Amino acid sequence: MLKPNTNYANLKDSYLFYNISRKVNAYLEKNPGAHLLRLGIGDVSLPLPGAVIKALHGAVDDQAAKQTFHGYMPECGAPFLREIIAAHYNKRGVDINADEVFISSGASDELGDILDLFDKFDTALIMEPAYPAYVDANIMSGRRIIHLSAGKDNGFLPSPPKEAKADIIYICSPNNPTGAVFSREQLKDWVDFANRNASVILFDAAYEAFIEDNALPHSIFEIEGAKECAIEICSLSKTAGFTGTRLGYTVIPKGLSRGGMNFNRMWVRNRTTKTNGVSYIIQKGAVAVFTDEGQAQIKENISVYKQNARVLSNALGKLGIWYCGGKNAPYVWMKVPDGFDSWSFFDFLLNEAGVVGTPGAGFGKCGEGFFRLSSFGDPEDTKEAAERLVNLLR
Secondary structure, eight states: OOOOOGGGGGOOOOHHHHHHHHHHHHHHHHSTTOOOEEOOOOOOOSOOOHHHHHHHHHHHHHTTSTTTOOOSOOTTOOHHHHHHHHHHHHHTTOOOOGGGEEEESOHHHHHHHGGGGSOTTSOEEEEESOOHHHHHHHHHTTOOEEEEEOOGGGTTOOOOOSSOOOSEEEEESSOTTTOOOOOHHHHHHHHHHHHHTTOEEEEEOTTGGGOOOTTSOSSGGGSTTGGGTEEEEEESHHHHSGGGTOOEEEEOOTTOEETTEEHHHHHHHHHHHHOOOOOHHHHHHHHHHTSHHHHHHHHHHHHHHHHHHHHHHHHHHHHTOOEEESSSSSEEEEEOOTTOOHHHHHHHHHHHHOEEOEEGGGGOGGGTTEEEEESOSOHHHHHHHHHHHHHHHO
C-alpha cells in the first residue's frame, strides 16, 4: 500500500504572503485606484543589464542556425560559465576551480535540492528570523530542526551555541530578512564550530553583491577552514535581475568530505541523475554578468537599490526607530513602534499610509515585533513611502 510523505502534514500553513495578499486585495477593493507603495516583496524592479540582453539575443540567434545550435547542456553547467565564475572568485582572492562550481536554475531550487546530500536523521540548525524555506524544506524531509534565536541584543548575528550540535548549519549573509552581515571573525567562529563537530555549513550568499564594506566577506571561502566544511549557494536574481530568468550557482570544494563520502563527487552524481542542465541561452546571458561591462552595469542597478535603502534608513533615523541592515544589504529590518505587533503594524501602515511591508513574525517567532522593508522598489515610490512613514509616525 502506498504511503505518502506524511512529513508534509507537519508543515504550517504558508500564511505570510497569502495573508499579505489577502489584506492588500481587501484594501484595494475599498480604495479602487489607490497607488500602493510596495516595500514588501524581495523582487527586483529594474530590467536586466544591457550586456546580458545582448548576450541573450546572441544566444537565441545561435539556436537558429545548425552550426551553432545547442541541445542538452552539461548537467553540472557549461564549462564556459563555470570557468568565468571560478575566475570571478580568483579575482577576489578565493582559489576555486571550475569543477567546484555547479550551475543551477536558482538559489531557491538549489537550497531544496542540496538536502539530497544529507541523511534524513541529520539535524539542521537554523538561525531565526530566517527565510521560511529553510525550515519547510527540512520538515518535508522529516529532519529534526534546532532553532537558534537571534535578536536585537546581538544585532541578529548569533554566535555558535555552546551546547547544541547540528549536522547542517544554515548561514545567510547578508541576511534575509534582517539585512545583518557576519564579520570575518564571526564567520571564523562558525567555521571552527562546524569543523569541530563535523558539521556542514550551507552558506546562502544570494545578497553578497550588496556588501560595500571591504572588511566584510562576500564568500564563506574567504575564511580559513571553510573549504573543509562549507557549501556556498549563490544567485543572479538580486545580483543581476535574474528573478524572471533564473540562474544560480553552487560551490562545493573537493576537500569537503564526511563519513568517507566526498560531497563534490556526490553532487556530480546527483546532478547527472536528476537534471538535464540549465538552458544554453540563459547560461550565455549569465556569462555577460561576469564580464567587465556586465559588472559595471550590475553595480549601477545595485546602486539604485542601495540608495533606496539609504532613503528608508534615513527615515527611520529621523523617527528614532531602531533598525539594522540597509547598508550592506537590500533589506531594512526595523523595530515596530510601541503598541504594535508585526501584523497590527502591517495593517496600520497599509490602511493609514498605503505602504506594504513584511511582518517579521512570518520569519519565525523571534521576528515578532519587527518588520522588513525592501529596497527593490521604484525609487520614486520608495521616497514617497519614506515620507509617508515619517509623517505617520513622528
